[in-house]
Amino acid sequence: MESSFPEVLKDTSRLCIHTITTKPWSIEIAVKQYALNGVRGITVWRDALEGRKPAEVRRLIEDAKLEVVSLCRGGFFPSTDKKKREEAIEDNKKAIDEAAEIGAPVVVLVCGSxxxxxxxxSRKQIEDGIVAVGDYAGKNGxxxxxxxxxxxxxxxxSAVNTLKQANDICEKLNLPNVGVAVDVYHIWWEPDLEREIARCGEMGRIFAFHVCDWKSPTMDLLLDRGLMGEGCIPVRQIRAMVEEAGFRGFIEVEIFSTLYWSMDQNRLLDKILEAYYKHT
Amino acid sequence: MESSFPEVLKDTSRLCIHTITTKPWSIEIAVKQYALNGVRGITVWRDALEGRKPAEVRRLIEDAKLEVVSLCRGGFFPSTDKKKREEAIEDNKKAIDEAAEIGAPVVVLVCGSxxxxxxxxSRKQIEDGIVAVGDYAGKNGxxxxxxxxxxxxxxxxSAVNTLKQANDICEKLNLPNVGVAVDVYHIWWEPDLEREIARCGEMGRIFAFHVCDWKSPTMDLLLDRGLMGEGCIPVRQIRAMVEEAGFRGFIEVEIFSTLYWSMDQNRLLDKILEAYYKHT
Structure with a gap:
């Protein structure tokens, strides 16, 4: 492991934060505070766009010299109800439109179940759903x-629960613009992690890299994620793996936490920067 | 799937309950009430033995015409501390002694992490730990x-998180008395479930089969398991898979639930029987 250990992060040129991480902030405040703290990337959650014109949000972000990394999130394809599945396709197209409008090169898919x-x-319907919107996404860049x-x-x-499954889908569908978002929280425990990350890289399909930590103990299935270094995920080693596999993109901090949302968000931003340098 | 659907369970000849499922009951009451309700198997958790002589518990169970299916639980091998690892080996030998004394043919290993x-x-230490106690278990039957x-x-x-990993360990160690406890709660989501169950059966290593359900939503990581039929696990289909793979042993109901522990335990037993016939 040591030999492929990644370089220590010395600046924030690759740091991206998800708007959900600082959920109490409006996107206007988030953009301003991220920029003030040297954060260079922003992944926009769709709820942050509510009541705003995407083009205006795009300008806001550009004016702050931030880069839009991804739009979160599309997906949720499966349903026993055919009408619901069709609505999901339409909603994914809408997400693709929004991504294009705000200048996000990627839509992250939480595939649904x-x-x-x-x-x-559910897994079959996920593949069908991705096929149904793949071209549309491609045409919109x-x-x-x-x-x-x-x-x-x-x-x-999501019924897609391992990196291997995601890789298998990419390989099977073989669409040029369909890849994987590697989030350490979801895949850190996988026995074949290093091999599957390498495989994803060989296919040129690591499209995003998300970080946070698994607190031990974890008190809630959804809203108790930790800052990097606070739990048991070897975040830096996993970064080494994705970089060994060719990934050079943004390192995205995505944390859902009632604890951190209840804190002063500028203080949280300080803690994110500290965790980024020390443990990422 | 339909073709390998298992026979409907028409009696309680294969029903086993884990003492932890009816945690508010002492083992004396549990044995009496299980027997009164036609339950034929009992898996004894070690805490239920506290303050009792194993030989007396064995007689209690035999007198009630119940069969001891397993002792829960050994394992917890990994530690950064060598002394703790040695203590774990000793404790596993003690569990093996207790199993032999109460007539349990199997000790279930929650392997630790x-x-x-x-x-x-941790995974390496688990293998080392199993090797360290394997012979001792064998000599004690x-x-x-x-x-x-x-x-x-x-x-x-546990750092053993998929049936594939458990199968890999069995194959690698190749000890005649080391196999797998298949618990639907832990493995229902696995993409290769059917194949790995078949593989485990081919090796003759399905030593136990545990059932309960995954409630949707699940409110607690540990203590919110459901009765069969209450959640999203295809319990009957998974039973079909293990039986297709040659398993004919007890079907063990193992439920940790603050909800069910707070209920009248005779009423819970009624619900278990209903869930066993309808959804298992």
Missing amino acids: DCRQSLSE VRLAIEPLHPMYADTR | DCRQSLSE VRLAIEPLHPMYADTR
Whole structure:
């Protein structure tokens, strides 16, 4: 491991923050505070766009010299109800439109799952959904990043639960603009992690890299993520793996946490920067 | 799937309950009430033995015409501290002694994980630990069942998180008395589930089969398991898979639930029987 250990991060040129991480802030405040603190990338969650024109948000971000890294999130394809599946396709196209409008090169896909049907059926519907919007995304210059989600979300948020599955889908569909968002929270435990990251890199399909930490103990299935260094995920080693696999993009801090959302968000930003330098 | 669907369970001849499922009951009451309700198997958790002589518990169970299916639990091998690892070996030998004394043919291994070290190190220590007690178990007529645990327990309870990993360990160690405890709660989401169950069966290593359900939503990482049929796990289909793979042993109901522990335990037993016939 030591030999491929990545270089220490000496500046914030690759630091991106997800708007959800500082959820109490409006996107206007987030952009301003990120820029003031030297953050260079922003991943925009769709709820942050509500009541705003995408073109205006784009200008806001450009004026602050930030780069839009991704739009979060599309996906949620599976349903036992055909009408719902069609609505999901339309909503994904809308997300692709928004991505193009704000200048996001990637839409992250949280693929979805419907626990009223088998996982294999949900998995099939996910592939069908990606195929149904793949070309549309391509024509709009947008890439789609399948985010494998932790198996504890298999009943609701995603039936794609390992990096291997995401890689298999990419390989099978073989669409030029469909790849993977590697999030350490979801995949850190995988026995074949290093091999699957290498495989994803060989296919040229690592489209995004998300970081946070798994607190031990974790008190909530959704809203108790930690800052890098606070838990048991070897964040730096996993960064070494994705960089060994050719990834040179932004390192995106994505943390859902009732604890951190209840804190002064400027203080949280300080803590993110500290965790970024020390543990990422 | 339909073609290999298992036969409907028409009696309780294969029903086993884990003492932890009815945690508010002493083992004396549990044995009496299980027997009164036609339950034929009991898996004894070590805390239920506290303050009692194993031989007396054995007689209690035999007198009630119940069969001891397993002792729960050994394992917890990994630690950064060598002394702790040695203590774990000793404690596993003690569990093997207790199993032999109460007539349990199997000790279930919750293998452990130490989040101060890498998962690969914990995984190596698990293999070393199993090797260190394998012969001792064999000489005492006891089999060891590695229970792969859900990835959400990778930081604390087990670094063995998929059935594939458990199978790989069995294959690698190739000890005659080391196999797997298949628990639907932990492995239902696995993409290669059917194949890995078949593989485990081909090796003759399905030593136990545990059932419950994954509630959607699940409110707690540990203590919110559901009764079969209450959640999204295709319990009957997974039973079909293990039986297709040759398993004919007890079907063990293992539920940790603050909700069910707070209920009248006779009423819970009624619900278990109903869930067993309808959804298992």
